[in-house]
Amino acid sequence: VVCLVAYHIFFMLFVWSYWKTIFTLPMNPSKEFHLSYSDKESLEREPRGESQQEVLRRAAKDLPIYTRTMSGAIRYCDRCHLVKPDRCHHCSVCDKCILKMDHHCPWVNNCVGFSNYKFFLLFLAYSLLYCLFIAATDLQYFIKFWTNGLPDTQAKFHIMFLFFAAAMFSVSLSSLFGYHCWLVSKNKSTLEVFRAPIFRHRTDKNGFSLGFSKNLRQVFGDEKKYWLLPVFSSLGDGCSFPTCLVNQDPEQASTPGGLNSASKNESHLFPAKPLRDSQSHLLTDTPSWSETSAQAEKGKVGKK
Secondary structure, three states: OHHHHHHHHHHHHHHHHHHHHHHOOOOOOOHHHEOOHHHHHHHHHOOOOHHHHHHHHHHHOOOOOOEEOOOOOOOEEOOOOEEOOOOOEEEOOOOEEEOOOOEEEOOOOEEEOOOOHHHHHHHHHHHHHHHHHHHHHHHHHHHHHHOOOOOOOOHHHHHHHHHHHHHHHHHHHHHHHHHHHHHHHHOOOHHHHHOOOEEOOOEOOOOOOOOHHHHHHHHHOOOHHHOOOOOOOOOOOOOOOOOOOOOOOOOOOOOOOOOOOOOOOOOOOOOOOOOOHHHHHHHHOOOOHHHHHHHHHHHHHHHO
């Protein structure tokens, strides 16, 4: 009875997360990232180069965008005619720009991105537990198969096949699940591992990492009761992401916390452009870099 109950729990969670991974539509950039009709016309009229970049910079000046291309240009999608949000990439299979795209998975026939990344992780976790449970409960009969302890019927070959299938899937799933757990802990996507995001100041492979706890909450949400269930609880809207590694942009006068820069040459470890409310609290849970630095400086002056 215990084995049957455990089996059906693992099976239902596996099917539920697999279903959500497959049928959750990938999220696309919102309308604010699409070029207006006049901007499209201007972009088509201008020759390629700095003049086009000037049009894109004008269109993106109020958008929460920190990443650039390798040449330092605004990331623009020619097929979707939009300014790409941070961590957004164009999927050649779906022929769409996908928010926080990780990869296009043929096993689920869907893009894995912001809208279903949590479901994909839970699918890997529950499929691994499902296979491990089957291999563990089948092990004693698998041993009896080789010691001639089973009745001599065709059913004993099903025992052997079941164990081999569950064990092989367990090995492959454990490596894939472990890899994606590492990605979550570092707040990276598979695409960002192969090509680190490029910010205005420099390339930084850990540019979006806020520490293990906040990285985990960005994917699974603030409420722990939803972490193990295939229900959407990720923070943000997929268009803007907090980062502690972006220098103050001298073109922007304000910051999300209402802090003003003392000097245009001074570096700050918080974004200059506004974040969405559901993401910005990840930066304000702890004292900001500038506040802690100021306190440290006051302490040094006091000691002197």
